[in-house]
Amino acid sequence: MPCLDSFNRSISYLRVSVTDRCNLRCVYCMSAEGVPWRPHDEVLRYEEIETVVRAAAELGIGKVRLTGGEPLVRLGMVDLVAMLARIPGLDDLAMTTNGILLARYAEELRAAGLRRVNVSLDTLRSERFRRITRLGELSDTLEGIAAAKQAGLVPVKVNTVVIRGLNDDEVVDFARLTYAPPPASAPHSPQLWGVRGARGGGGEWHVRFIEVMPLGNNADWAGNGYVPMSEVRERIEEELGELIPARLGDGSGPARYYRLPGAQGTIGFITPISEHFCYQCNRLRLTADGKLRPCLLSDYEIDLRTPLRRGATIEDIKHLIAEAVHAKPERHHLSEQVIPRGRAMSEIGG
Numbered sequence: 001m002p003c004l005d006s007f008n009r010s011i012s013y014l015r016v017s018v019t020d021r022c023n024l025r026c027v028y029c030m031s032a033e034g035v036p037w038r039p040h041d042e043v044l045r046y047e048e049i050e051t052v053v054r055a056a057a058e059l060g061i062g063k064v065r066l067t068g069g070e071p072l073v074r075l076g077m078v079d080l081v082a083m084l085a086r087i088p089g090l091d092d093l094a095m096t097t098n099g100i101l102l103a104r105y106a107e108e109l110r111a112a113g114l115r116r117v118n119v120s121l122d123t124l125r126s127e128r129f130r131r132i133t134r135l136g137e138l139s140d141t142l143e144g145i146a147a148a149k150q151a152g153l154v155p156v157k158v159n160t161v162v163i164r165g166l167n168d169d170e171v172v173d174f175a176r177l178t179y180a181p182p183p184a185s186a187p188h189s190p191q192l193w194g195v196r197g198a199r200g201g202g203g204e205w206h207v208r209f210i211e212v213m214p215l216g217n218n219a220d221w222a223g224n225g226y227v228p229m230s231e232v233r234e235r236i237e238e239e240l241g242e243l244i245p246a247r248l249g250d251g252s253g254p255a256r257y258y259r260l261p262g263a264q265g266t267i268g269f270i271t272p273i274s275e276h277f278c279y280q281c282n283r284l285r286l287t288a289d290g291k292l293r294p295c296l297l298s299d300y301e302i303d304l305r306t307p308l309r310r311g312a313t314i315e316d317i318k319h320l321i322a323e324a325v326h327a328k329p330e331r332h333h334l335s336e337q338v339i340p341r342g343r344a345m346s347e348i349g350g
């Protein structure tokens with residue numbers, strides 16, 4: 001039975017933030033000091049996450065993505081993946097990660113039952129990677145992508161938030177990645193192919209460009225850096241030719257996919273601002289501290305942690321999830337300047 005909300009949308013996808021902590025401080029996601037971490041006892045335990053996912057699966061929500069903060073900084077993440085992968089009715093288990101620790105865990109994650117990863121990568125230039133993430137090494141993320149491909153966590157999708165003045169001059173370089181695994185002679189993007197990890201893994205690249213969203217305390221900043229996807233598309237087509245509509249995966253996500261003529265990989269555009277896709281939204285979000293958030297861009301949340309710790313049964317949790325599904329708003333209201341300020345993106349998981 002599909003789980004329908006008040007607007008007849010089928011809710012089939014739960015994004016689970018497993019930690020609010022992160023090993024990076026991306027400029028569009030959190031401040032240089034980071035967000036004050038929640039004390040450990042405020043964060044859901046693995047058994048509690050499992051209960052929520054089990055309840056969701058019983059309601060027909062069969063797709064789960066682990067996110068954060070950075071999911072791979074939480075100890076025992078492979079164990080959580082194994083616990084969740086065993087839940088009946090869960091037919092897709094994926095992760096979004098910055099990739100820094102992925103080379104270390106890719107094989108184990110795959111063996112534990114993870115299907116796929118999305119990896120965030122906003123630049124192909126080492127010094128710029130350090131500027132955007134404040135703490136990271138580009139080669140670590142590239143090695144993570146290569147390891148994920150080798151481990152079969154495919155398709156690996158690369159998520160690139162495009163920000164004016166920061167990385168918008170690289171969209172064509174990213175698009176070129178989709179032509180192929182890098183050829184030996186590497187005629188394009190030489191900046192990248194010289195970097196440790198870039199050649200490994202083989203397989204095609206799938207790149208998704210994302211419009212930066214105002215959220216938490218980044219609202220003014222995001223406004224200044226915003227680049228509409230129409231502009232990104234134009235730049236790519238001017239340089240590399242017309243994009244051809246394509247499909248990737250089950251097609252139910254928010255991205256619209258295209259392919260460059262002759263390319264193996266795909267290019268996706270995610271347009272939460274310029275062309276919102278709320279009418280097809282199929283998701284709920286669980287924050288690391290156990291709040292169900294019906295809409296990324298609304299601060300309304302339903303507390304699950306308190307009932308979980310007071311002995312709620314699976315049926316009780318199913319009722320609360322159904323309440324969240326019912327409370328899903330028809331759409332976000334960013335265009336009317338209603339900006340959610342309650343949490344940073346790192347606390348919700350994107």
Ligand code: SAM
Pocket residue numbers: 022028029067068069070071096097098118119120159161210211212213214215218222345346348349350
């Ligand atoms: N740490 C992991 C990562 O970076 O992939 C998972 C959490 S991160 C919050 C999830 C996604 O949200 C990333 O792809 C990130 O680029 C994106 N994101 C963060 N802040 C954003 C913003 N203000 N607008 C659009 N996307 C954002």
Ligand code: SF4
Pocket residue numbers: 022023024025026029030068069070098120345346
């Ligand atoms: Fe961390 Fe991901 Fe936010 Fe970057 S985008 S600071 S990696 S949570």
